[in-house]
Amino acid sequence: MDKANLPEKTIERLSEYRRTLLNCLTRGKTHIYSHELAGLHNITAVQVRRDLMLIGYSSMKKKGYDAQELIKVIGDIIDHKVGLNVAVVGMGNLGRAITTYFNGKRPKLNIVAAFDVDPNKVNRVISGVNCYHMKELPDVIKRNDISIAIISSPPDTANQVAEQLVAAGIKGILNFTTIPLVVPENVYLEEYDMITSMEKVAYFVKQGYSR
Numbered sequence: 001m002d003k004a005n006l007p008e009k010t011i012e013r014l015s016e017y018r019r020t021l022l023n024c025l026t027r028g029k030t031h032i033y034s035h036e037l038a039g040l041h042n043i044t045a046v047q048v049r050r051d052l053m054l055i056g057y058s059s060m061k062k063k064g065y066d067a068q069e070l071i072k073v074i075g076d077i078i079d080h081k082v083g084l085n086v087a088v089v090g091m092g093n094l095g096r097a098i099t100t101y102f103n104g105k106r107p108k109l110n111i112v113a114a115f116d117v118d119p120n121k122v123n124r125v126i127s128g129v130n131c132y133h134m135k136e137l138p139d140v141i142k143r144n145d146i147s148i149a150i151i152s153s154p155p156d157t158a159n160q161v162a163e164q165l166v167a168a169g170i171k172g173i174l175n176f177t178t179i180p181l182v183v184p185e186n187v188y189l190e191e192y193d194m195i196t197s198m199e200k201v202a203y204f205v206k207q208g209y210s211r
């Protein structure tokens with residue numbers, strides 16, 4: 001398979017594997033077997049090996065995969081060469097929490113600007129990031145070469161915010177509002193809603209789930 005067209009689920013798992021591998025290294029564990037990695041992610045070893053085969057990595061040694069080497073291979077697949085800049089729109093409770101949590105976690109992805117309309121928030125540094133008024137969005141996006149945006153503004157603003165972001169040249173959107181968005185084909189959209197995740201858990205609890 002073309003490495004440029006990997007399935008979305010594979011990309012999600014590669015990101016999760018890398019997080020686990022980084023945790024392994026922090027704990028001084030330098031090698032990991034496919035079945036161990038699989039166990040930590042509640043999937044089968046076959047799935048792990050299939051994912052790694054898709055990215056052209058199959059060198060499990062006697063001691064297991066070399067964590068450092070695999071982190072680099074995954075990074076070469078999912079990271080941008082020089083990194084990508086990210087903006088957050090809506091610096092309320094969620095926007096601030098995301099910015100504080102995320103920044104510094106991944107060297108190739110940085111939240112470099114935030115936007116809001118509240119006069120008490122604009123022209124200030126919030127969670128370590130400059131917060132600008134929405135009026136400045138096109139300029140700031142261009143000046144800082146920002147290609148990804150996180151929308152954490154109120155639901156009734158989501159469509160308008162998305163339109164402004166697309167017009168400013170944003171290529172990827174992570175939408176946290178409850179309003180599903182429609183974006184042009186050349187913009188990658190990911191929607192995330194905690195309530196959907198909770199309802200999924202609740203459904204399986206209701207069914208008396210057992211693996």
Ligand SMILES: NC(=O)c1ccc[n+]([C@@H]2O[C@H](COP(=O)([O-])OP(=O)(O)OC[C@H]3O[C@@H](n4cnc5c(N)ncnc54)[C@H](O)[C@@H]3O)[C@@H](O)[C@H]2O)c1
Pocket residue numbers: 089090091092093094095115116117118121134151152153154155157161175176177178192193194195
């Ligand atoms: N996906 C999830 O799991 C999840 C979890 C919590 C909240 N949310 C959603 O995230 C959003 C933010 O929630 P919150 O609790 O942080 O709300 P909040 O009220 O604390 O923050 C919203 C922020 O957006 C700003 N804002 C208002 N209009 C704007 C506009 N037109 N452009 C830019 N900024 C604007 C406000 O000034 C405020 O700072 C809501 O849409 C909420 O439904 C999603």
